[in-house]
Amino acid sequence: MSDETYSGSCFCGSIKYTATGPVRYLCLCHCESCRRAAGAPFVAWGSVDVDNFEITAGSMSIHESSPGVCRGFCKQCGCSLTYSNKQREKDIDFTLASLEDPTVLAPTAQIYVVDKISWIETNPDLPQYPTVPGAEDNDSI
Numbered sequence: 001m002s003d004e005t006y007s008g009s010c011f012c013g014s015i016k017y018t019a020t021g022p023v024r025y026l027c028l029c030h031c032e033s034c035r036r037a038a039g040a041p042f043v044a045w046g047s048v049d050v051d052n053f054e055i056t057a058g059s060m061s062i063h064e065s066s067p068g069v070c071r072g073f074c075k076q077c078g079c080s081l082t083y084s085n086k087q088r089e090k091d092i093d094f095t096l097a098s099l100e101d102p103t104v105l106a107p108t109a110q111i112y113v114v115d116k117i118s119w120i121e122t123n124p125d126l127p128q129y130p131t132v133p134g135a136e137d138n139d140s141i
């Protein structure tokens with residue numbers, strides 16, 4: 001795990017951020033909330049310490065999508081940027097697809113596969129979890 005710094009931005013470029021590793025929980029999330037927030041079939045996320053995430057230009061808008069869950073996005077272009085959850089208050093997740101180079105961090109698991117759209121084919125080598133690793137229904141499927 002390195003302490004490399006990753007840079008990203010929204011579609012219109014008004015919001016820029018940096019996230020400094022180690023990056024945890026690299027995943028594809030198939031949950032309905034991510035799907036609706038992004039208007040996409042799934043969302044790729046990575047997570048860093050909230051202290052290691054910095055908005056370097058512009059200002060994010062926040063949508064509280066569930067109690068204690070805040071999704072950061074650009075109100076000009078609609079790009080989904082971050083996810084934070086009071087239950088994991090030391091973490092902030094950011095969308096891997098908003099990185100300047102989205103190839104530098106690759107998901108290592110798929111979560112909330114119970115919500116996966118039937119026409120989605122994703123990398124079969126990635127472990128799949130019905131919800132999240134460590135949950136009651138933890139058996140990888």
Ligand SMILES: [Zn+2]
Binds near residue numbers: 011015074075077079
């Ligand atoms: Zn934007």
Ligand SMILES: [Zn+2]
Binds near residue numbers: 030031033034035112
């Ligand atoms: Zn999700």
